[in-house]
Amino acid sequence: MIKMEDSAGGKILAVVSIKKDRVSGGAPIFFASNEEEQEKVASYLSRILDAMVHDLENGTYILVKH
Template identity: 55%
Template structure:
């Protein structure tokens, strides 16, 4: 599959939702949007992943 980008792995979840359980994937809890964006940016840089918005308060960091 060297031409197609379907090797996605969710590396981490960054969320505003305190009730989001941590299961399997590391979850980072942020207290507000600004902190969430900052954590997501750092994680994306560190993990060479991309930030995706689930539009429910959670960001996921995905490696493509």
């Protein structure tokens, strides 16, 4: 199947957040204490999961497999 980046096939594999009160739910959530750590964790997870990091610009990154 061909999937482009915006297709419905996108799936949230992980959430990396610095706002503990803002996130909950089904995907694995990783909390970071500051933005630097958040960026680092997200980039590691991106390489591990072959997923893309998206910034929701509210202190939360999501990793999505396209």
